Amino acid sequence: xxxxxxxxxxxxxxxxxxxxxxxxxxxxxxxxxxxxxxxxxxxxxxxxxxxxxxxxxxxxxxxxxxxxxxxxxxxxxxxxxxxxxxxxxxxxxxxxxxxxxxxxxxxxxxxxxxxxxxxxxxxxxxxxxxxxxxxxxxxxxxxxxxxxxxxxxxxxxxxxxxxxxxxxxxxxxxxxxxxxxxxxxxxxxxxxxxxxxxxxxxxxxxxxxxxxxxxxxxxxxxxxxxxxxxxxxxxxxxxxxxxxxxxxxxxxxxxxxxxxxxxxxxxxxxxxxxxxxxxxxxxxxx
Numbered sequence: 001x002x003x004x005x006x007x008x009x010x011x012x013x014x015x016x017x018x019x020x021x022x023x024x025x026x027x028x029x030x031x032x033x034x035x036x037x038x039x040x041x042x043x044x045x046x047x048x049x050x051x052x053x054x055x056x057x058x059x060x061x062x063x064x065x066x067x068x069x070x071x072x073x074x075x076x077x078x079x080x081x082x083x084x085x086x087x088x089x090x091x092x093x094x095x096x097x098x099x100x101x102x103x104x105x106x107x108x109x110x111x112x113x114x115x116x117x118x119x120x121x122x123x124x125x126x127x128x129x130x131x132x133x134x135x136x137x138x139x140x141x142x143x144x145x146x147x148x149x150x151x152x153x154x155x156x157x158x159x160x161x162x163x164x165x166x167x168x169x170x171x172x173x174x175x176x177x178x179x180x181x182x183x184x185x186x187x188x189x190x191x192x193x194x195x196x197x198x199x200x201x202x203x204x205x206x207x208x209x210x211x212x213x214x215x216x217x218x219x220x221x222x223x224x225x226x227x228x229x230x231x232x233x234x235x236x237x238x239x240x241x242x243x244x245x246x247x248x249x250x251x252x253x254x255x256x257x258x259x260x261x262x263x264x265x266x267x268x269x270x271x272x273x274x275x276x277x278x279x280x281x282x283x284x285x286x
Contacts, residue, residue: 032069052197054083080111146161156193162198
């Protein structure tokens with residue numbers, strides 16, 4: 001009996017080691033995921049790279065592997081959906097600024113807030129929110145905080161800030177009535193792309209009249225089950241489907257990036273870090 005228990009413990013240790021190694025691999029490697037979207041609101045097309053939830057992670061020195069992958073894609077626009085930095089007991093930023101500088105030197109970059117950027121306003125990390133914003137704007141990055149910018153022909157990009165209460169653990173209520181309307185002007189004649197960090201409020205985003213919403217925040221569900229179900233989100237939602245991939249609601253598409261990093265829960269299983277590419281193409285009206 002003692003030998004049987006020893007074997008079971010040994011097998012368990014081997015299994016745990018294998019899972020930890022796999023998790024490390026999925027955190028330090030990334031895959032490129034492509035989505036194709038057609039719309040009759042634009043002519044031609046745009047190739048968009050979407051980055052989210054880097055959390056100060058680094059793929060090679062100064063994120064050279066990430067930069068090389070983006071250069072290979074050669075996007076028209078780089079959209080950045082927040083939580084590139086990590087705000088915990090200290091500020092994790094050293095792997096972020098070199099990446100953003102390299103990208104902003106080559107591409108049109110548009111940045112929207114995640115909850116970690118907004119936590120810089122607590123001003124205990126040696127860099128204020130306004131200071132961080134100014135650094136990025138000095139690089140030439142367009143920083144959207146409850147604001148919008150027009151890009152190309154008939155494309156409008158919006159960055160929505162979500163208040164702190166919407167990031168509380170297990171929060172499931174909809175946004176306050178008029179929340180988006182009070183902050184952003186959605187003109188439905190444009191092709192409207194909304195960057196809103198949490199995917200949880202998909203119904204509110206759809207009602208606002210946007211065409212495409214880009215989210216992150218849930219890190220792909222940490223441990224991914226079949227059918228895209230995430231075992232646990234950073235807000236402790238369990239077995240959630242709104243963690244990764246393309247979702248459709250009415251005429252709106254929501255794309256949820258699995259992100260490029262982790263922070264408090266440093267685990268990824270069947271949930272590799274990912275770089276999102278959106279091929280947005282115009283189509284003729286019928």
